[in-house]
Amino acid sequence: MCSSPLFFENSLCVTCRTGLGYSRDERQIVPVDLQGRYVDATGLIWHVCRNLDLSGCTWLAPLEGGQCFSCALTRTRPNDADAAGIANFPVAERAKRYLIAELDDLGFPVIGKDAATGGDPVDGLCFDLLSSTDRNVVIGHDEGVITIDLAESDPAYRERVRGELDEPYRTMLGHFRHEVGHYFEWQLVEKAADAGLLARARELFGDETVDYQEQIDRHYADGPPAGWEERYLTMYATMHPYEDFAETWAHYLHICDTLDTAVHYGLISDERGSRSFRELVTEVWVPLSTALNAINRSMGKDDLYPFVIPAPVLDKLEFVASLRP
Secondary structure: OOOOOOOOOOOEOOOOOOEEEEEOOOOEEEEEOOOOEEEOOOOOEEEEOOOHHHHOOOEEEOOOOOOOHHHHOEEEOOOOOOHHHHHHHHHHHHHHHHHHHHHHHHOOOOOEOOHHHOOOOOOOEEEEEEOOOOOOOOOEEEOOEEEEEHHHHOHHHHHHHHHHOOOOOOOHHHHHHHHHHHHHHHHHHHOOOOHHHHHHHHHHHOOOOOOHHHHHHHHHHHOOOOOHHHOOOOOHHHOOHHHHHHHHHHHHHHHHHHHHHHHHOOOOOOOHHHOOHHHHHHHHHHHHHHHHHHHHHHOOOOOOOOOOOOHHHHHHHHHHHHOOO
C-alpha cells in the first residue's frame, strides 16, 4: 500500500487501487488481496463482506461469502423488489457501522441475538431496518430490537419531519445513537442489580416506571414544560425518563466521537485521559463546538451542534459516562 490517507468507508485506495477492508478485531483499515482476503496477525483469514455491493459495507467477514458482524446484526432489511427501501438501505447500514465502531472504542459490549453465531437471544441486540413505502414504521427499541425507518435516509423526508417536530437536529446516526441508548439503559441500569445505580438514574432522569403512553399523549397535547431548557437537552427529552436518558446517551456518543475526530486531525490536544467527563464538556467540548458552529455560520450553514448544556444535563452526561466499562 502507498501512504495515502484512508477513510472509514474506503473499500479501495484511490491512489494505488489496493483493496481495503475494516478489521473490527484490530480496529484498523487493512489491505485485502485480489480475492478479497486478509490474513490477520494470528493467521486467521478474513473476507470482504458479501454486502459490499448491496450496502457499501467495507467490514471483513469470518467466512467467504458471509456477512460481517455489523451486517449480521440486521435482522430485517427491505426485500430486493423494494426499490426505495434498497436505495435508502446503505445510509442506515453506514450509520450502524459508525455506531458499532464507536461502541467498540468506548468498550461497551455489543452482542447479537443470534445464538448460532454466539449471540444472546434474550439480552442481545439486533436491528429491523424497515421501509415505510409499504407499512407504517415507528422508530424505537423493544428488548434489544431496534427498529429504524429507512425513509429517514432521504434528506428531504428527514428535513420535513425535523421541521414538523421543531427539532434542531435530526440524522440517521442520531437515531441509531438514541435508540441504542434505550438498549444500554435496559442492560446497564435496569438489569444491573445495583439499587444505588438505579436510584441515581431515577434521581437524575425521573421514575422510568411512569406510564409511557400517558406521557407521550401529554407531551403531544401540552408540549414541553415551562423552563425545560434549564434541565433538558431537547424538548423530546422531556417526554419521559426513558427519552431523557436516550437523548443524553446520544449526546454522550456525539461528544465522544467528535472529540476523537478533532484529536485525530490535530484540532485539539488529547487530554481526555486526564480530565473528568464534566471537565471535557466544559473545558474542551463547549469551546470546540462553539468554534465549529462559527465555522458553519461562515459557510452559511446551520450550527453543527445547536444545543446548550445546562448544569443538570452535565450531571446526566457524567452519569452516562460512568457506565463505561
